[in-house]
Amino acid sequence: MKLRKSILAGLLGLTVLAGCGAAGVWAVTGGLYGCTSRDQELADGLRTLPVLDARRPDARQLDRRYSGCDEDDGFAYAGQHYEHGGTPAELLAFYRAEASGDGWQPAPDGHAGQLCFTKPYGTVTAHLKVWVPGTFDSAGEPPANPGEYGLEVTASHDGSAWC
Numbered sequence: 601m602k603l604r605k606s607i608l609a610g611l612l613g614l615t616v617l618a619g620c621g622a623a624g625v626w627a628v629t630g631g632l633y634g635c636t637s638r639d640q641e642l643a644d645g646l647r648t649l650p651v652l653d654a655r656r657p658d659a660r661q662l663d664r665r666y667s668g669c670d671e672d673d674g675f676a677y678a679g680q681h682y683e684h685g686g687t688p689a690e691l692l693a694f695y696r697a698e699a700s701g702d703g704w705q706p707a708p709d710g711h712a713g714q715l716c717f718t719k720p721y722g723t724v725t726a727h728l729k730v731w732v733p734g735t736f737d738s739a740g741e742p743p744a745n746p747g748e749y750g751l752e753v754t755a756s757h758d759g760s761a762w763c
Contacts, residue, residue: 634671634672635674638757639674639675640669640676642755643668643669644667646677646726646753647678649678649721651698651704652679652680653680655682655684656684656686656691656694658685659682659683660682660684661680661682662681662682663681665678666680667679673756674758674760675754676754676755676756677752677753677761678752679750679751679753681749682748682749682751683747684747688732688749691730692732695730699717699728702719704717714730715729715730716728721755724756724757725755725761726753726754726755726761727753727755727763728753729753730750730751
């Protein structure tokens, strides 16, 4: 009887130890903080959204399309920068029409010189931000080129994304 209790206690201890180890791996790989493979898959999907290709005929694409996952807040993002010689008002009017035509709904998160829209994307809500010259880009820096503007889409499985 004593041997049986010792074996059961040993098995219980191993089960608890294995559970703690699995929880530790889960936490380190993004379960509690940062990005998971599921977040990266979401970013890869956002990267293909047609709205990121929308631009006026006289606008020129800058750099490559980017995407990834914000490790601090755990949301996926994708974006594209363009250059245009027109006015901010022209750009904002163009993207209001483009976003609306693609099913995006205006959201109250926008600030002066930027627009914000939301749209269901699978099981999450995607947030589209359009920023124009004179405003700050996605990194919080003023654009180096005054004609530069950008589009960025964010989304998260836990609702932590925003414009």
